[in-house]
Amino acid sequence: MHKHFIIYKPYGFLSQFKSNDSKQQKKRFLGELHNFPEDIMSIGRLDEKSEGLLLLTTDGKISDYINSQKVDKEYYAQVDGDITDKAIEIMKSGVEIGFNGKKYITKPCEVFRLKNIPELPTRSKKIRDKRHGPTSWVSLTLNEGKFRQVRKMTSAVGFPTLRLVRVRIGNIHLNKMGVGDVIKVTKFF
Structure with a gap:
């Protein structure tokens, strides 16, 4: 069964969980915010200086759909x-x-x-x-x-x-989430 999360990505974090790039070893990663499943991926990205709503999933098909031009x-x-x-x-x-x-x-x-x-x-x-x-x-x-x-x-x-x-x-809003908040959901749409 796939797992899905909604998070408020903080400023200064990369939209990934780890990196083998030696230049990025001092960077901050999403894994610091929560104990996520090992096969989790971010749906799209927010650059290091951007913040806000980021969806995470273990489902590649839903990731492809949300990244498509069908979702605002x-x-x-x-x-x-x-x-x-x-x-x-x-x-x-x-x-x-x-x-x-x-x-x-x-x-x-x-x-x-x-x-x-x-x-x-x-x-x-x-x-x-x-x-x-x-x-x-x-x-x-x-x-x-x-x-x-x-x-x-x-x-x-x-x-x-x-x-x-x-x-x-899409129809998922940041609402009153705080910086770094993580919400586990059963599905996105």
């Missing part, structure tokens, strides 16, 4: 500056980013400015304070997931990402 992923991004309507419209319709050394136009997606600062746990590493200028928050919902895509999209329109939190995968 929603992110909240705190960006440097007061994001403009024009920048949001560009991201909605598709923006040119670099991927594997080539130019790539992202697929159209849902993007909007958040009216209020989202209620999220405090990040372990402070971002910055108001002395450095304004920031704003946007929601981006994608059904593709190129390497560091959200960060590249916001940078391409002139508003680099300062904090990135995945808040939803």
